[in-house]
Amino acid sequence: xxxxxxxxxxxxxxxxxxxxxxxxxxxxxxxxxxxxxxxxxxxxxxxxxxxxxxxxxxxxxxxxxxxxxxxxxxxxxxxxxxxxxxxxxxxxxxxxxxxxxxxxxxxxxxxxxxxxxxxxxxxxxxxxxxxxxxxxxxxxxxxxxxxxxxxxxxxxxxxxxxxxxxxxxxxxxxxxxxxxxxxxxxxxxxxxxxxxxxxxxxxxxxxxxxxxxxxxxxxxxxxxxxxxxxxxxxxxxxxxxxxxxxxxxxxxxxxxxxxxxxxxxxxxxxxxxxxxxxx
DNA sequence: CGGCAAACCTGCGAGC
DNA sequence: TGCTCGCAGGTTTGCC
Numbered sequence: 001x002x003x004x005x006x007x008x009x010x011x012x013x014x015x016x017x018x019x020x021x022x023x024x025x026x027x028x029x030x031x032x033x034x035x036x037x038x039x040x041x042x043x044x045x046x047x048x049x050x051x052x053x054x055x056x057x058x059x060x061x062x063x064x065x066x067x068x069x070x071x072x073x074x075x076x077x078x079x080x081x082x083x084x085x086x087x088x089x090x091x092x093x094x095x096x097x098x099x100x101x102x103x104x105x106x107x108x109x110x111x112x113x114x115x116x117x118x119x120x121x122x123x124x125x126x127x128x129x130x131x132x133x134x135x136x137x138x139x140x141x142x143x144x145x146x147x148x149x150x151x152x153x154x155x156x157x158x159x160x161x162x163x164x165x166x167x168x169x170x171x172x173x174x175x176x177x178x179x180x181x182x183x184x185x186x187x188x189x190x191x192x193x194x195x196x197x198x199x200x201x202x203x204x205x206x207x208x209x210x211x212x213x214x215x216x217x218x219x220x221x222x223x224x225x226x227x228x229x230x231x232x233x234x235x236x237x238x239x240x241x242x243x244x245x246x247x248x249x250x251x252x253x254x255x256x257x258x259x260x261x262x263x264x265x266x267x268x269x270x271x272x273x274x275x276x277x278x279x
Numbered sequence: 280c281g282g283c284a285a286a287c288c289t290g291c292g293a294g295c
Numbered sequence: 296t297g298c299t300c301g302c303a304g305g306t307t308t309g310c311c
Contacts, residue, residue: 002304002305003304003305006304034287034288034305034306034307058304058305073305073306074304074305075288075304075305075306076288076289076303076304076305076306077288077289077290077303077304077305093289110288111288111289111290112287112288112289112290112303112305113287113288113289114287114288114305114306115305116306155281156281156282157281157282157283161282161283164305166305166306173304173305174303174304174305175304176304219304220304222303222304223290223291223303223304242304266283267282267283267284268283268284268285269305270302270303
């Protein structure tokens with residue numbers, strides 16, 4: 001479930017449950033996710049107080065009051081839930097559990113195990129190998145059309161593929177790349193380095209609009225619950241193109257000359273777009 | 280270096 | 296009903 005809006009939704013839900021609380025009990029039920037958990041994983045967290053939850057791109061950063069930072073990536077299927085302790089009753093894919101000093105349990109579930117947890121330090125996290133090459137945060141003021149154009153310059157790959165490259169801009173995945181390009185009226189197949197000037201302004205504005213609307217909706221829920229509280233995000237009801245192959249796009253009348261939303265594959269991922277509206 | 284397919288892993292829905 | 300296939304919100308690796 002995790003692109004920027006979903007991770008931001010998780011961050012907000014976990015912040016409410018964890019900030020200011022002591023991790024009284026931590027346990028990992030397997031030694032690895034996408035990669036091995038760090039040595040002494042549970043011991044290093046147990047007894048520490050959570051200071052603040054941050055997000056960078058699709059990474060969650062759980063900062064402890066002594067400067068230790070837990071980096072979490074949800075992969076494709078990672079979920080965090082907040083609830084009462086489950087007294088040992090766990091789903092087969094519940095891999096890590098945290099219980100706070102007020103008796104709240106945060107559970108990390110990840111069937112596909114593409115997720116990741118590791119540690120870094122508060123004062124050096126921007127230089128961590130997982131984080132240092134990430135592009136700008138798209139919701140920051142500094143992310144402008146000109147800034148985006150500078151990052152796309154010299155890239156001959158399809159625009160959609162470039163948008164999903166976390167070094168170009170951070171936090172955009174398959175859904176929001178498709179939706180942003182539709183909103184901007186730009187073809188996913190256009191060469192990335194042809195986007196500058198007014199086109200880049202349009203695209204940066206579209207990215208900001210789509211992402212902020214999705215955050216306000218609690219993200220998108222495709223096949224499962226996802227907010228830590230168990231509530232569902234509802235931005236999936238506002239998709240213009242994603243997952244809508246064959247249907248008319250919102251701006252095209254059914255049965256018009258527009259052939260409807262098309263699905264193609266780019267760099268191994270499905271792309272959905274309206275060939276009439278996106279050039 | 281740039282770009283792409285494959286790999287990592289499990290679950291689910293469609294089609295036979 | 297039960298099997299196989301294709302597909303899924305991401306990132307890394309390895310090959311051209």
